[in-house]
Amino acid sequence: MEALHPHTHSLIAKMESIVTLSGEERAALQRLPMQAQELRADQDIVREGDRPTRCCLLIEGFACRYNMTADGKRQIHSFHIPGEIPDVQSLHIGTMDHSLQTVTRCTVGFVTHEVLEDLCDRCPRLARAFWRETLIDAAIFRKWMLGLGRKQASSRMAHFLCEMVTRMKAVGLVEGTTCAWPFTQTELGDALGLSTVHVNRTLQDELRAAGLITLTKSTLTVNDWEGLKGLGEFDPTYLHQVFREAA
Amino acid sequence: MEALHPHTHSLIAKMESIVTLSGEERAALQRLPMQAQELRADQDIVREGDRPTRCCLLIEGFACRYNMTADGKRQIHSFHIPGEIPDVQSLHIGTMDHSLQTVTRCTVGFVTHEVLEDLCDRCPRLARAFWRETLIDAAIFRKWMLGLGRKQASSRMAHFLCEMVTRMKAVGLVEGTTCAWPFTQTELGDALGLSTVHVNRTLQDELRAAGLITLTKSTLTVNDWEGLKGLGEFDPTYLHQVFREAA
């Protein structure tokens, strides 16, 4: 059975980072019918205005959700890691008010609303877990808003790095103090409300110069977790994870 | 029966703006056991770090939720109007990651988690409606993030005005093109990520000068809805209301 759906490992890892699953619930997730698909980087999965009839499970790779202004500026409001269903909300809200896009090459699994609703009916605790996940999403938005509205570029950036490392750690994507880093500086800017130029300068002058991190095109190493946490005023409580904070 | 709980009128008006209620559901809401209380302006109802065992129904008046930076700057991430339960999420997320505060004098009704969970069990469609409400909340956050990260002060402000008028209209708080306006310029700044001074200048130089609005301490009149909408790039779809847009 399991062999038929190796795709659910990341889903289960993610769910277990925010709730405790029973054996039955785990089994139900493992049997979740889905249509797997490979996608290239920078491809829209659903767009603002769409009325999807299925949700997208991110099996492997990274994705983001964003909105755009009339003059073409983009604001990314969330990044998604393997195991997440970035658009569960489409179950309850018909029309997309934003777009979902791959950041890297991705493996995704499409699950119909019908299947998910059936799952929620049969396993009310899973329904609550999905609700909980959307609520944590909203909590992340709130902290980002605090940064966008009231913090300096360097602090905002440090907070963002702490958040991503903590979330990745929860699903086993961090090795010691190092993790894969799939984001370009342009994407960082679109998430932090900064220009690419300023992202670059902030990384150089505030984070790398202070020895807080080592960041290459594809890898992030946190050299001084306490320093980074302090600069970003990061407190992981809002992620409401079952297991606490990265080291 | 009804006489015992005149407090549920605004709740029902709000619920009906986002879902269609059956008679039974309406009755269940009307009988909702709660402890009513009067609160002064600018009083915290729950604080970041609390682990509340009840939710707060806003019966009359306006409230806001906010976070603060270490150096005391405040970011308001939502305003709440009568009929809303700003902290429903505490049902599923134990620890508050932000604070809830009155903006004006308020009448609130405290409903225990127990009572709300029982209500959700007995009326699954109401549970879904609450979920839906938290999702709309998140949609509002996303649009605010677009403003905070990527729009100019004037556009952000115009969008905010459009949003509030549209939401108030949905629960009958708008008279023609005029509504009560309970927010100070400092509160506006804390919501829009601007200094009070700049809020004032933006109102003067961009919105009033262009004849878009008339704003006094306590009243807002929209003189040019289309102009305001245009400036704010406002499209009410994201509010996912059952009845569309203000006039």
Add this chain to the structure above:
DNA sequence: CGGCGATTTGATAATGGTCAAGTGCCGTGG
């Protein structure tokens, strides 16, 4: 009438944006 918070206005400073140009890295094709 007095007092205090909210609003308004002026002057100056700073964070971060824009424009421009150059470097480095990596995959592709000859």
Add this chain to the structure above:
DNA sequence: CCACGGCACTTGACCATTATCAAATCGCCG
């Protein structure tokens, strides 16, 4: 194997939106 092309990153110079500091006025409530 090496040259080419494109994209991401980097750096410099200049500019603009918005913050900060300071002070005056308005308006409401007691």
